[in-house]
Amino acid sequence: MVRALLVLILLLLVARAFWRVLDGVIEAAGGTTRRSARTPARGMKLMRDPVCGTFVPPGTSRSLMAGGTMQYFCSEKCLETYRASPHV
Numbered sequence: 001m002v003r004a005l006l007v008l009i010l011l012l013l014v015a016r017a018f019w020r021v022l023d024g025v026i027e028a029a030g031g032t033t034r035r036s037a038r039t040p041a042r043g044m045k046l047m048r049d050p051v052c053g054t055f056v057p058p059g060t061s062r063s064l065m066a067g068g069t070m071q072y073f074c075s076e077k078c079l080e081t082y083r084a085s086p087h088v
């Protein structure tokens with residue numbers, strides 16, 4: 001009977017250790033993983049300026065409708081460059 005109790009305690013300890021490891025894995029797979037270096041800002045979608053290649057937030061940048069798609073620019077200068085020759 002004592003032996004059965006010891007085995008039960010041992011199983012509980014193993015189970016606890018197992019769950020702790022599993023929790024750590026889930027946490028690592030969740031929000032705390034390293035983000036790709038390609039994404040400039042977390043949670044914000046950035047659009048690429050077709051002229052100079054700078055990533056700009058669509059809400060605050062200058063935009064131009066071209067060929068059915070919206071193009072975003074970092075500055076008036078880039079917008080004018082694109083407008084002058086859209087195939088840069």
Ligand SMILES: [Zn+2]
Binds near residue numbers: 074
């Ligand atoms: Zn630009």
